[in-house]
Amino acid sequence: MKKILLALGLTLFSASCFAGKMSCEDLKTKIATKLDGKGVKNYVLEVVDKSVETKNRVVGSCEGDTKKIIYHRSKEKKDAE
Numbered sequence: 001m002k003k004i005l006l007a008l009g010l011t012l013f014s015a016s017c018f019a020g021k022m023s024c025e026d027l028k029t030k031i032a033t034k035l036d037g038k039g040v041k042n043y044v045l046e047v048v049d050k051s052v053e054t055k056n057r058v059v060g061s062c063e064g065d066t067k068k069i070i071y072h073r074s075k076e077k078k079d080a081e
Contacts, residue, residue: 025047
């Protein structure tokens with residue numbers, strides 16, 4: 001039983017480490033897909049350096065936790081296609 005718990009813990013740990021090293025564009029696309037699926041409109045996802053101060057919501061970190069993805073609402077309305 002201890003071996004199973006240890007294996008599960010290591011698997012979860014390695015998955016979280018991998019997520020931090022994901023490319024920013026891949027993670028940005030994944031987040032955008034989730035937001036679009038929830039019906040969110042008029043938003044901007046921006047990749048910035050980790051040291052950048054922002055009042056906007058941080059929705060992800062990428063490239064080994066050296067950059068972050070921030071979310072903010074866009075003031076422009078997108079034209080319906």
